[in-house]
Amino acid sequence: MPSFDIVSELDMHEAQNAIDQANKEVGARFDFKGSNAEFELNDGSILMKAASPFQLQQMLPILFSKMTKRGIDISCLETGDVKETAKTAQQPLSLKEGIDKPLAKQIIKIIKDSKVKVQTAIEGEKIRVTGKKRDDLQETMQILRGQELEQPLQFNNFRD
Template identity: 35%
Template structure:
Protein backbone atom coordinates (compact mmCIF):
# COMPACT_ATOMS: atom_id res chain seq x y z
CA UNK A 1 0.00 0.00 0.00
CA UNK A 2 1.28 3.45 -0.85
CA UNK A 3 2.38 5.73 1.96
CA UNK A 4 0.98 8.84 0.25
CA UNK A 5 -2.42 9.28 -1.31
CA UNK A 6 -3.16 11.88 -3.96
CA UNK A 7 -5.65 13.28 -6.43
CA UNK A 8 -5.61 15.83 -9.23
CA UNK A 9 -7.82 18.89 -9.43
CA UNK A 10 -8.66 19.63 -13.07
CA UNK A 11 -11.11 21.73 -15.05
CA UNK A 12 -12.16 20.02 -18.27
CA UNK A 13 -14.95 20.52 -20.77
CA UNK A 14 -15.98 17.56 -22.92
CA UNK A 15 -15.52 18.84 -26.47
CA UNK A 16 -17.80 16.23 -28.06
CA UNK A 17 -20.69 17.28 -25.82
CA UNK A 18 -20.02 20.92 -26.73
CA UNK A 19 -20.10 20.01 -30.42
CA UNK A 20 -23.41 18.16 -30.02
CA UNK A 21 -24.87 21.07 -28.04
CA UNK A 22 -23.87 23.51 -30.78
CA UNK A 23 -25.54 21.30 -33.41
CA UNK A 24 -28.74 21.23 -31.32
CA UNK A 25 -28.58 24.99 -30.80
CA UNK A 26 -28.25 25.55 -34.56
CA UNK A 27 -31.30 23.34 -35.18
CA UNK A 28 -33.26 25.47 -32.72
CA UNK A 29 -32.03 28.72 -34.31
CA UNK A 30 -33.07 27.55 -37.77
CA UNK A 31 -36.61 26.83 -36.54
CA UNK A 32 -37.12 29.93 -34.38
CA UNK A 33 -39.23 32.74 -35.78
CA UNK A 34 -37.13 35.59 -34.37
CA UNK A 35 -34.04 34.35 -36.25
CA UNK A 36 -35.72 34.13 -39.68
CA UNK A 37 -33.72 35.94 -42.34
CA UNK A 38 -30.94 36.91 -39.94
CA UNK A 39 -28.21 34.55 -41.23
CA UNK A 40 -27.31 33.54 -37.68
CA UNK A 41 -24.72 30.83 -37.17
CA UNK A 42 -22.59 29.22 -34.49
CA UNK A 43 -19.17 27.89 -35.48
CA UNK A 44 -16.85 25.87 -33.28
CA UNK A 45 -13.07 25.68 -33.57
CA UNK A 46 -12.12 22.46 -31.77
CA UNK A 47 -8.37 23.02 -31.99
CA UNK A 48 -8.37 26.56 -30.59
CA UNK A 49 -11.27 25.92 -28.17
CA UNK A 50 -13.52 28.82 -29.08
CA UNK A 51 -17.02 29.31 -30.40
CA UNK A 52 -17.96 32.12 -32.80
CA UNK A 53 -21.49 33.52 -32.81
CA UNK A 54 -22.48 35.46 -35.94
CA UNK A 55 -25.79 37.24 -36.52
CA UNK A 56 -27.33 40.40 -37.95
CA UNK A 57 -27.23 42.53 -34.76
CA UNK A 58 -26.15 42.44 -31.13
CA UNK A 59 -29.65 41.62 -29.83
CA UNK A 60 -29.70 38.46 -31.91
CA UNK A 61 -26.16 37.68 -30.71
CA UNK A 62 -27.41 37.82 -27.11
CA UNK A 63 -30.36 35.57 -27.99
CA UNK A 64 -28.00 33.21 -29.82
CA UNK A 65 -25.72 33.09 -26.76
CA UNK A 66 -28.74 32.34 -24.53
CA UNK A 67 -29.79 29.47 -26.81
CA UNK A 68 -26.23 28.12 -26.70
CA UNK A 69 -26.04 28.32 -22.89
CA UNK A 70 -29.42 26.58 -22.59
CA UNK A 71 -28.26 23.72 -24.79
CA UNK A 72 -24.94 23.44 -22.92
CA UNK A 73 -26.65 23.37 -19.53
CA UNK A 74 -29.04 20.62 -20.66
CA UNK A 75 -25.96 18.47 -21.28
CA UNK A 76 -24.55 19.30 -17.80
CA UNK A 77 -21.57 21.11 -19.28
CA UNK A 78 -20.05 23.55 -16.75
CA UNK A 79 -20.93 27.09 -17.87
CA UNK A 80 -18.21 28.74 -15.77
CA UNK A 81 -15.65 27.58 -18.31
CA UNK A 82 -17.21 29.64 -21.12
CA UNK A 83 -15.88 33.19 -21.30
CA UNK A 84 -17.76 35.41 -23.76
CA UNK A 85 -15.91 38.21 -25.49
CA UNK A 86 -17.30 41.56 -26.51
CA UNK A 87 -19.82 41.84 -29.31
CA UNK A 88 -18.00 43.37 -32.27
CA UNK A 89 -19.12 44.36 -35.74
CA UNK A 90 -18.19 42.05 -38.60
CA UNK A 91 -18.22 42.42 -42.38
CA UNK A 92 -21.54 43.03 -44.08
CA UNK A 93 -23.12 44.86 -41.15
CA UNK A 94 -23.23 41.76 -38.99
CA UNK A 95 -22.27 41.29 -35.35
CA UNK A 96 -19.86 38.69 -34.00
CA UNK A 97 -18.98 37.38 -30.56
CA UNK A 98 -16.20 34.96 -29.68
CA UNK A 99 -16.72 32.66 -26.68
CA UNK A 100 -13.50 31.15 -25.31
CA UNK A 101 -13.63 27.72 -23.67
CA UNK A 102 -11.35 27.45 -20.63
CA UNK A 103 -9.64 24.04 -20.56
CA UNK A 104 -7.51 23.41 -17.49
CA UNK A 105 -6.93 25.57 -14.45
CA UNK A 106 -5.16 28.89 -15.13
CA UNK A 107 -1.95 29.42 -13.13
CA UNK A 108 -3.33 32.38 -11.17
CA UNK A 109 -6.41 30.36 -10.12
CA UNK A 110 -4.19 27.41 -9.17
CA UNK A 111 -2.03 29.70 -7.01
CA UNK A 112 -5.18 31.06 -5.40
CA UNK A 113 -6.32 27.50 -4.59
CA UNK A 114 -2.91 26.56 -3.14
CA UNK A 115 -2.95 29.70 -1.00
CA UNK A 116 -6.48 28.93 0.23
CA UNK A 117 -5.49 25.36 1.13
CA UNK A 118 -2.43 26.61 3.04
CA UNK A 119 -4.51 29.25 4.83
CA UNK A 120 -6.94 26.52 5.93
CA UNK A 121 -3.94 24.76 7.57
CA UNK A 122 -4.77 21.37 6.08
CA UNK A 123 -2.01 18.75 6.29
CA UNK A 124 -1.55 18.27 2.57
CA UNK A 125 1.01 19.23 -0.04
CA UNK A 126 -0.14 20.79 -3.28
CA UNK A 127 1.77 21.20 -6.51
CA UNK A 128 0.81 22.99 -9.71
CA UNK A 129 1.36 20.69 -12.69
CA UNK A 130 0.65 22.58 -15.89
CA UNK A 131 -3.10 23.05 -16.07
CA UNK A 132 -3.90 20.84 -13.06
CA UNK A 133 -3.23 20.80 -9.34
CA UNK A 134 -1.90 17.70 -7.51
CA UNK A 135 -2.87 17.31 -3.86
CA UNK A 136 -0.94 14.75 -1.78
CA UNK A 137 -1.38 13.59 1.81
CA UNK A 138 -0.73 10.63 4.07
CA UNK A 139 -4.40 10.51 5.06
CA UNK A 140 -7.38 9.85 2.80
CA UNK A 141 -9.54 11.78 5.24
CA UNK A 142 -7.42 14.92 4.72
CA UNK A 143 -7.83 14.54 0.95
CA UNK A 144 -11.60 14.32 1.32
CA UNK A 145 -11.52 17.41 3.53
CA UNK A 146 -9.60 19.26 0.81
CA UNK A 147 -12.11 18.11 -1.82
CA UNK A 148 -15.01 19.45 0.24
CA UNK A 149 -13.09 22.66 0.92
CA UNK A 150 -12.41 23.22 -2.80
CA UNK A 151 -16.03 22.41 -3.72
CA UNK A 152 -17.19 25.02 -1.21
CA UNK A 153 -14.92 27.78 -2.56
CA UNK A 154 -15.58 29.84 -5.66
CA UNK A 155 -12.46 29.98 -7.81
CA UNK A 156 -14.07 31.04 -11.09
CA UNK A 157 -13.68 27.67 -12.82
CA UNK A 158 -15.52 24.39 -12.47
CA UNK A 159 -13.42 21.80 -10.65
CA UNK A 160 -13.30 18.06 -11.20
CA UNK A 161 -11.23 15.55 -9.25
CA UNK A 162 -9.17 12.91 -11.08
CA UNK A 163 -6.68 10.14 -10.32
CA UNK A 164 -7.76 9.52 -6.75
CA UNK A 165 -5.08 7.13 -5.47
Template identity: 45%
Template sequence: MPSFDAVLEPDLVEVRNAVDQSAKEVGTRFDFKGTSARVELGDRGMEVTLYGDSDFQIGQVKDIVLAKLAKRGVDVRFVDAGAKVEKIGGDKVKQLLRIKSGIDSEHAKKIQSLVKHSKLKVQASIQGDSVRVAGAKRDDLQAAIALLRQEVADLPLAFTNFRE
Protein backbone atom coordinates in the same frame (compact mmCIF):
# COMPACT_ATOMS: atom_id res chain seq x y z
CA MET B 1 1.20 8.96 -0.26
CA PRO B 2 -2.46 9.42 -1.26
CA SER B 3 -3.13 12.21 -3.75
CA PHE B 4 -5.60 13.58 -6.28
CA ASP B 5 -5.56 16.11 -9.13
CA ALA B 6 -7.83 19.14 -9.32
CA VAL B 7 -8.48 19.70 -13.04
CA LEU B 8 -10.63 21.80 -15.33
CA GLU B 9 -11.76 19.58 -18.22
CA PRO B 10 -15.00 20.11 -20.14
CA ASP B 11 -16.68 17.23 -21.95
CA LEU B 12 -15.87 18.29 -25.52
CA VAL B 13 -18.25 15.75 -27.05
CA GLU B 14 -21.17 17.29 -25.15
CA VAL B 15 -19.96 20.79 -26.09
CA ARG B 16 -20.01 19.78 -29.77
CA ASN B 17 -23.48 18.25 -29.39
CA ALA B 18 -24.81 21.36 -27.65
CA VAL B 19 -23.39 23.65 -30.36
CA ASP B 20 -24.87 21.43 -33.09
CA GLN B 21 -28.28 21.52 -31.40
CA SER B 22 -28.00 25.30 -31.00
CA ALA B 23 -27.12 25.74 -34.67
CA LYS B 24 -30.10 23.60 -35.64
CA GLU B 25 -32.46 25.62 -33.42
CA VAL B 26 -31.12 28.96 -34.68
CA GLY B 27 -31.57 27.76 -38.25
CA THR B 28 -35.20 26.77 -37.72
CA ARG B 29 -36.48 29.55 -35.45
CA PHE B 30 -38.95 31.90 -37.10
CA ASP B 31 -37.51 35.09 -35.58
CA PHE B 32 -34.09 34.29 -37.12
CA LYS B 33 -35.38 33.65 -40.68
CA GLY B 34 -33.62 35.83 -43.23
CA THR B 35 -30.95 37.00 -40.77
CA SER B 36 -27.29 36.12 -40.46
CA ALA B 37 -27.79 34.49 -37.04
CA ARG B 38 -25.73 31.30 -36.74
CA VAL B 39 -23.41 29.38 -34.42
CA GLU B 40 -20.07 27.83 -35.40
CA LEU B 41 -17.69 25.63 -33.45
CA GLY B 42 -13.94 26.25 -33.79
CA ASP B 43 -11.64 23.62 -35.26
CA ARG B 44 -10.32 22.36 -31.89
CA GLY B 45 -13.73 22.55 -30.19
CA MET B 46 -12.54 25.18 -27.73
CA GLU B 47 -14.13 28.22 -29.39
CA VAL B 48 -17.75 28.95 -30.27
CA THR B 49 -18.45 31.86 -32.62
CA LEU B 50 -21.86 33.54 -32.56
CA TYR B 51 -23.03 35.58 -35.54
CA GLY B 52 -25.99 37.92 -35.78
CA ASP B 53 -27.39 41.19 -37.10
CA SER B 54 -27.37 43.09 -33.79
CA ASP B 55 -26.20 42.93 -30.19
CA PHE B 56 -29.69 41.88 -29.16
CA GLN B 57 -29.68 38.98 -31.61
CA ILE B 58 -26.21 37.88 -30.41
CA GLY B 59 -27.63 37.87 -26.87
CA GLN B 60 -30.50 35.64 -27.97
CA VAL B 61 -28.14 33.22 -29.74
CA LYS B 62 -25.87 33.15 -26.68
CA ASP B 63 -28.85 32.34 -24.45
CA ILE B 64 -29.71 29.42 -26.74
CA VAL B 65 -26.13 28.09 -26.63
CA LEU B 66 -25.89 28.39 -22.83
CA ALA B 67 -29.26 26.67 -22.38
CA LYS B 68 -28.21 23.78 -24.64
CA LEU B 69 -24.90 23.43 -22.79
CA ALA B 70 -26.70 23.31 -19.45
CA LYS B 71 -29.22 20.79 -20.77
CA ARG B 72 -26.38 18.52 -21.99
CA GLY B 73 -24.71 18.61 -18.57
CA VAL B 74 -21.86 20.98 -19.43
CA ASP B 75 -21.35 23.55 -16.67
CA VAL B 76 -21.78 27.07 -18.07
CA ARG B 77 -18.82 28.20 -15.95
CA PHE B 78 -16.65 26.58 -18.64
CA VAL B 79 -17.76 29.33 -21.05
CA ASP B 80 -15.65 32.49 -21.07
CA ALA B 81 -17.80 35.21 -22.64
CA GLY B 82 -15.24 37.94 -22.04
CA ALA B 83 -14.84 38.84 -25.72
CA LYS B 84 -16.75 41.91 -26.83
CA VAL B 85 -19.24 41.91 -29.66
CA GLU B 86 -17.38 43.10 -32.75
CA LYS B 87 -18.63 44.42 -36.07
CA ILE B 88 -17.66 42.39 -39.13
CA GLY B 89 -19.00 44.60 -41.88
CA GLY B 90 -22.28 46.26 -42.67
CA ASP B 91 -24.70 45.63 -39.87
CA LYS B 92 -23.33 42.18 -39.02
CA VAL B 93 -21.71 41.37 -35.66
CA LYS B 94 -19.98 38.39 -34.07
CA GLN B 95 -18.85 37.29 -30.63
CA LEU B 96 -16.31 34.66 -29.64
CA LEU B 97 -16.98 32.39 -26.66
CA ARG B 98 -14.01 30.40 -25.35
CA ILE B 99 -14.36 27.06 -23.59
CA LYS B 100 -12.02 26.96 -20.58
CA SER B 101 -9.79 23.93 -20.28
CA GLY B 102 -6.93 23.58 -17.82
CA ILE B 103 -6.39 25.69 -14.73
CA ASP B 104 -4.53 28.90 -15.55
CA SER B 105 -1.58 29.92 -13.38
CA GLU B 106 -3.51 32.62 -11.51
CA HIS B 107 -6.22 30.21 -10.34
CA ALA B 108 -3.64 27.47 -9.68
CA LYS B 109 -1.75 29.78 -7.33
CA LYS B 110 -5.03 30.70 -5.63
CA ILE B 111 -5.87 27.01 -5.12
CA GLN B 112 -2.37 26.30 -3.85
CA SER B 113 -2.50 29.13 -1.31
CA LEU B 114 -6.01 28.09 -0.20
CA VAL B 115 -4.80 24.59 0.55
CA LYS B 116 -1.67 25.91 2.26
CA HIS B 117 -3.59 28.28 4.56
CA SER B 118 -6.35 25.77 5.34
CA LYS B 119 -4.41 24.16 8.23
CA LEU B 120 -5.07 20.73 6.67
CA LYS B 121 -2.16 18.32 6.57
CA VAL B 122 -1.94 18.30 2.78
CA GLN B 123 0.35 19.86 0.20
CA ALA B 124 -0.64 21.32 -3.16
CA SER B 125 1.68 21.52 -6.15
CA ILE B 126 1.04 22.94 -9.60
CA GLN B 127 1.45 20.28 -12.32
CA GLY B 128 1.09 22.06 -15.66
CA ASP B 129 -2.62 22.88 -16.02
CA SER B 130 -3.74 20.93 -12.94
CA VAL B 131 -3.08 21.06 -9.21
CA ARG B 132 -1.99 17.91 -7.37
CA VAL B 133 -2.95 17.68 -3.71
CA ALA B 134 -1.17 15.06 -1.58
CA GLY B 135 -1.60 14.14 2.06
CA ALA B 136 -1.02 11.35 4.53
CA LYS B 137 -4.69 10.54 5.20
CA ARG B 138 -7.63 10.03 2.91
CA ASP B 139 -9.86 12.07 5.25
CA ASP B 140 -7.56 15.08 4.84
CA LEU B 141 -7.83 14.78 1.07
CA GLN B 142 -11.62 14.61 1.25
CA ALA B 143 -11.61 17.71 3.46
CA ALA B 144 -9.42 19.44 0.87
CA ILE B 145 -11.88 18.52 -1.90
CA ALA B 146 -14.76 19.93 0.17
CA LEU B 147 -12.75 23.11 0.81
CA LEU B 148 -11.96 23.59 -2.89
CA ARG B 149 -15.59 23.02 -3.92
CA GLN B 150 -16.71 25.64 -1.42
CA GLU B 151 -14.02 28.29 -1.93
CA VAL B 152 -13.39 28.08 -5.70
CA ALA B 153 -16.94 28.63 -6.90
CA ASP B 154 -16.01 30.40 -10.16
CA LEU B 155 -14.41 27.27 -11.67
CA PRO B 156 -16.14 23.92 -12.26
CA LEU B 157 -13.30 21.83 -10.81
CA ALA B 158 -13.18 18.08 -11.23
CA PHE B 159 -11.11 15.82 -9.00
CA THR B 160 -9.39 12.97 -10.81
CA ASN B 161 -6.50 10.56 -10.49
CA PHE B 162 -7.25 9.67 -6.86
CA ARG B 163 -4.41 7.44 -5.67
CA GLU B 164 -3.79 5.53 -2.48
Protein backbone atom coordinates in the same frame (compact mmCIF):
# COMPACT_ATOMS: atom_id res chain seq x y z
CA MET C 1 0.33 7.94 0.03
CA PRO C 2 -3.17 8.78 -1.21
CA SER C 3 -3.38 11.52 -3.83
CA PHE C 4 -5.64 13.11 -6.41
CA ASP C 5 -5.39 15.72 -9.18
CA ILE C 6 -7.31 18.97 -9.49
CA VAL C 7 -7.98 19.77 -13.15
CA SER C 8 -10.22 21.99 -15.24
CA GLU C 9 -11.19 20.05 -18.34
CA LEU C 10 -13.88 20.46 -20.95
CA ASP C 11 -15.51 17.65 -22.93
CA MET C 12 -15.24 18.99 -26.49
CA HIS C 13 -17.57 16.30 -27.82
CA GLU C 14 -20.33 17.45 -25.47
CA ALA C 15 -19.58 21.07 -26.41
CA GLN C 16 -20.02 20.18 -30.09
CA ASN C 17 -23.32 18.45 -29.29
CA ALA C 18 -24.53 21.50 -27.34
CA ILE C 19 -23.62 23.79 -30.26
CA ASP C 20 -25.43 21.52 -32.71
CA GLN C 21 -28.55 21.60 -30.54
CA ALA C 22 -28.32 25.39 -30.19
CA ASN C 23 -27.98 25.76 -33.98
CA LYS C 24 -31.03 23.56 -34.42
CA GLU C 25 -33.09 25.68 -32.02
CA VAL C 26 -31.95 28.96 -33.60
CA GLY C 27 -32.88 27.61 -37.02
CA ALA C 28 -36.35 26.63 -35.81
CA ARG C 29 -37.23 29.87 -34.01
CA PHE C 30 -39.46 32.34 -35.81
CA ASP C 31 -37.53 35.44 -34.72
CA PHE C 32 -34.36 34.08 -36.38
CA LYS C 33 -35.92 33.10 -39.74
CA GLY C 34 -33.78 34.25 -42.66
CA SER C 35 -31.11 35.85 -40.48
CA ASN C 36 -28.42 33.15 -41.01
CA ALA C 37 -27.73 33.14 -37.26
CA GLU C 38 -25.42 30.32 -36.21
CA PHE C 39 -22.79 29.06 -33.77
CA GLU C 40 -19.40 27.78 -34.97
CA LEU C 41 -16.93 25.77 -32.89
CA ASN C 42 -13.28 26.33 -33.83
CA ASP C 43 -10.51 24.79 -31.69
CA GLY C 44 -11.12 26.29 -28.26
CA SER C 45 -13.56 29.03 -29.24
CA ILE C 46 -17.14 29.51 -30.34
CA LEU C 47 -18.10 32.17 -32.86
CA MET C 48 -21.68 33.46 -32.80
CA LYS C 49 -22.93 35.04 -36.02
CA ALA C 50 -26.20 36.93 -36.47
CA ALA C 51 -27.72 39.84 -38.37
CA SER C 52 -27.64 42.26 -35.40
CA PRO C 53 -26.15 42.59 -31.91
CA PHE C 54 -29.66 42.24 -30.48
CA GLN C 55 -29.91 38.76 -32.01
CA LEU C 56 -26.54 37.86 -30.51
CA GLN C 57 -27.95 38.76 -27.10
CA GLN C 58 -30.91 36.47 -27.81
CA MET C 59 -28.60 33.61 -28.87
CA LEU C 60 -26.43 33.61 -25.75
CA PRO C 61 -29.08 32.19 -23.34
CA ILE C 62 -29.89 29.47 -25.89
CA LEU C 63 -26.25 28.36 -25.92
CA PHE C 64 -25.97 28.56 -22.13
CA SER C 65 -29.05 26.40 -21.62
CA LYS C 66 -27.88 23.76 -24.10
CA MET C 67 -24.42 23.62 -22.52
CA THR C 68 -25.87 23.35 -19.03
CA LYS C 69 -28.14 20.49 -20.11
CA ARG C 70 -25.07 18.74 -21.54
CA GLY C 71 -23.21 19.01 -18.23
CA ILE C 72 -20.81 21.78 -19.23
CA ASP C 73 -20.31 24.50 -16.64
CA ILE C 74 -20.85 27.87 -18.33
CA SER C 75 -18.25 29.53 -16.13
CA CYS C 76 -15.66 28.05 -18.52
CA LEU C 77 -17.01 30.40 -21.24
CA GLU C 78 -15.53 33.85 -21.64
CA THR C 79 -17.42 36.28 -23.88
CA GLY C 80 -15.58 38.59 -26.22
CA ASP C 81 -16.52 41.91 -27.78
CA VAL C 82 -19.20 42.19 -30.45
CA LYS C 83 -17.81 43.02 -33.90
CA GLU C 84 -20.24 44.62 -36.31
CA THR C 85 -19.93 44.77 -40.09
CA ALA C 86 -22.42 46.17 -42.60
CA LYS C 87 -24.64 43.07 -42.67
CA THR C 88 -23.60 40.89 -39.74
CA ALA C 89 -22.55 40.93 -36.11
CA GLN C 90 -20.14 38.44 -34.58
CA GLN C 91 -19.16 37.64 -31.02
CA PRO C 92 -16.42 35.21 -30.01
CA LEU C 93 -16.67 33.02 -26.91
CA SER C 94 -13.49 31.37 -25.66
CA LEU C 95 -13.54 28.04 -23.86
CA LYS C 96 -11.18 28.03 -20.88
CA GLU C 97 -9.42 24.76 -20.14
CA GLY C 98 -6.58 23.99 -17.76
CA ILE C 99 -5.55 25.75 -14.59
CA ASP C 100 -3.30 28.76 -15.14
CA LYS C 101 -0.65 29.87 -12.62
CA PRO C 102 -2.66 32.63 -10.82
CA LEU C 103 -5.66 30.33 -10.31
CA ALA C 104 -3.37 27.50 -9.18
CA LYS C 105 -1.76 29.77 -6.59
CA GLN C 106 -5.22 30.86 -5.40
CA ILE C 107 -6.32 27.22 -5.02
CA ILE C 108 -3.14 26.32 -3.12
CA LYS C 109 -3.65 29.32 -0.81
CA ILE C 110 -7.22 28.17 -0.07
CA ILE C 111 -5.95 24.68 0.76
CA LYS C 112 -3.15 25.98 3.00
CA ASP C 113 -5.50 28.39 4.81
CA SER C 114 -7.82 25.49 5.62
CA LYS C 115 -5.07 23.89 7.76
CA VAL C 116 -5.75 20.43 6.30
CA LYS C 117 -2.64 18.24 6.45
CA VAL C 118 -2.03 17.80 2.71
CA GLN C 119 0.74 18.77 0.31
CA THR C 120 0.15 20.43 -3.05
CA ALA C 121 2.25 20.64 -6.18
CA ILE C 122 1.59 22.39 -9.49
CA GLU C 123 2.20 20.03 -12.40
CA GLY C 124 1.59 21.87 -15.65
CA GLU C 125 -2.13 22.62 -15.91
CA LYS C 126 -3.13 20.49 -12.93
CA ILE C 127 -2.50 20.43 -9.19
CA ARG C 128 -1.50 17.23 -7.40
CA VAL C 129 -2.70 16.95 -3.79
CA THR C 130 -1.22 14.27 -1.52
CA GLY C 131 -1.89 13.44 2.10
CA LYS C 132 -1.47 10.65 4.64
CA LYS C 133 -5.19 10.10 5.17
CA ARG C 134 -7.95 9.63 2.66
CA ASP C 135 -10.26 11.73 4.88
CA ASP C 136 -7.93 14.74 4.55
CA LEU C 137 -8.13 14.50 0.76
CA GLN C 138 -11.90 14.27 0.83
CA GLU C 139 -12.07 17.26 3.16
CA THR C 140 -9.89 19.21 0.71
CA MET C 141 -12.29 18.35 -2.11
CA GLN C 142 -15.26 19.58 -0.07
CA ILE C 143 -13.49 22.85 0.75
CA LEU C 144 -12.77 23.49 -2.94
CA ARG C 145 -16.32 22.59 -4.00
CA GLY C 146 -17.61 25.26 -1.61
CA GLN C 147 -15.44 27.99 -3.14
CA GLU C 148 -16.55 30.39 -5.88
CA LEU C 149 -13.70 30.15 -8.39
CA GLU C 150 -13.52 31.58 -11.90
CA GLN C 151 -13.33 28.12 -13.50
CA PRO C 152 -15.04 24.80 -12.83
CA LEU C 153 -12.78 22.19 -11.19
CA GLN C 154 -12.81 18.43 -11.47
CA PHE C 155 -11.05 15.95 -9.21
CA ASN C 156 -9.62 12.88 -10.87
CA ASN C 157 -6.88 10.26 -10.60
CA PHE C 158 -7.76 9.51 -6.95
CA ARG C 159 -5.27 6.93 -5.66
CA ASP C 160 -5.23 5.20 -2.32
